[in-house]
Amino acid sequence: MEDIISNIIGEMPRVAAKNAKCAKKWNGNARRICLRFGIMSSMEIDVKSAVAEIASTTDLLERALKLSGLVTTMFQRRGFPLVVVGGSAVEFYTEGGYMSGDIDFCRRSLKAIPPRVMQEVIAELGGKGVSRSWMVCGLCVDLLGLLECETALPMRELETPYGVVKIIPPELALVERILIANYPPSVELAATARKMMVAAVNDSRFDWVEAERLAALPDFGVLAELRALREDVSNG
Amino acid sequence: MADAAERKVIRMTWDEWRASRAAKRAALAEKGLFAPSRRTTARPEARAALRALEDDFARIHP
Numbered sequence: 001m002e003d004i005i006s007n008i009i010g011e012m013p014r015v016a017a018k019n020a021k022c023a024k025k026w027n028g029n030a031r032r033i034c035l036r037f038g039i040m041s042s043m044e045i046d047v048k049s050a051v052a053e054i055a056s057t058t059d060l061l062e063r064a065l066k067l068s069g070l071v072t073t074m075f076q077r078r079g080f081p082l083v084v085v086g087g088s089a090v091e092f093y094t095e096g097g098y099m100s101g102d103i104d105f106c107r108r109s110l111k112a113i114p115p116r117v118m119q120e121v122i123a124e125l126g127g128k129g130v131s132r133s134w135m136v137c138g139l140c141v142d143l144l145g146l147l148e149c150e151t152a153l154p155m156r157e158l159e160t161p162y163g164v165v166k167i168i169p170p171e172l173a174l175v176e177r178i179l180i181a182n183y184p185p186s187v188e189l190a191a192t193a194r195k196m197m198v199a200a201v202n203d204s205r206f207d208w209v210e211a212e213r214l215a216a217l218p219d220f221g222v223l224a225e226l227r228a229l230r231e232d233v234s235n236g
Numbered sequence: 237m238a239d240a241a242e243r244k245v246i247r248m249t250w251d252e253w254r255a256s257r258a259a260k261r262a263a264l265a266e267k268g269l270f271a272p273s274r275r276t277t278a279r280p281e282a283r284a285a286l287r288a289l290e291d292d293f294a295r296i297h298p
Contacts, residue, residue: 062254065253094260094264095257095260095261095264096261097260097261097264097269097270153243154243154244154245154246155245156245156246156247156248157245157246157247157248158247158248158250158253159247159248159249159250160250161250164247191269194267194269195264195269198263198264198267198269199260199263199264202259202260202263205246207243233267236267
C-alpha cells in the first residue's frame with residue numbers, strides 16, 4: 001500500500017504541471033490517504049525546519065528516531081521503503097539502554113537505490129559524507145543493502161513527528177544479538193544481548209514461539225543460548 | 237508461525253512511545269543494566285574518520 005501511495009505522491013508534480021485544478025484535488029486526496037495510513041509525504045514537511053528541530057533535540061534516542069522518520073519519509077517518497085536494522089533497532093527496543101553508533105537502514109524493495117538518489121536525499125538533509133555513510137544532524141546514517149529477514153513477523157512501527165519508522169521485529173533483533181554475543185564470545189556484546197532480553201521479557205507482545213524458531217534455525221543455531229539467557233534474566 | 241504474516245502490525249504513536257520509556261528504563265535499571273553508553277559518533281575517532289572521508293571526497297571531486 002505504501003509503495004502505491006508513494007507512486008501516487010511521486011506523480012503529483014507531473015499532474016500539477018498539466019492541470020493545476022486537477023492537481024489540487026489530487027493533492028487533497030493523496031493527503032487524506034497519507035493521514036489515513038499514517039504516512040507523511042516529504043512534500044508536507046519543511047525539511048530545513050525539520051532538520052533544525054532534529055539537530056536541536058538533546059535526547060539522542062529521540063533525535064535518532066526523529067531523523068529515522070525523516071530519512072524514511074524522504075526515501076519512501078522516491079519509492080524506496082526503508083527499515084531500521086541492527087544496533088539501531090536494539091537501541092529502540094532497549095530505550096537507549098544500548099546506544100548504537102549509527103542509524104542502520106536496509107531497503108525493503110528489490111530495486112536498488114541509485115547512488116544519485118541517495119546523494120540527493122542526503123544533500124536535501126544537509127548531510128555530509130559519501131558511499132552510503134553520512135553524517136546528518138550530528139548522527140551517522142548508514143544505508144546498507146537489501147533487507148535480509150528470516151521472519152514473517154511484521155515490522156514494528158513508530159509514528160515519529162516526521163514519518164513512520166519501520167523497525168525489524170524484536171524477535172529477530174534478540175536472536176541476532178545472542179548470536180553475535182556468543183560467536184565469537186564477547187563480554188560487551190553479551191551485555192547488549194542481556195539488555196535486549198530484558199526488553200523482550202517485559203514486552204507482552206513478544207512472540208517467544210517465533211523467537212525460538214528463529215534461534216533454532218541453522219542460520220543462527222542459538223536456541224540453547226536463548227533459553228539460558230531467558231531463564232537467567234527471568235530469575236535474576 | 238503459520239499465522240505470523242497475518243499478525244497485526246504493532247504501531248506506536250510518538251506520545252505512546254515517549255510515555256513507555258520510563259517503564260522500560262526502569263525494567264533495565266532493576267537488572268542493573270541501564271547505563272546508556274555514549275554514541276560512538278560522539279567519539280573523536282568517529283569524527284576523525286568522517287573528516288577523512290570528506291577530505292578524500294574533496295580530493296577526488298575538487
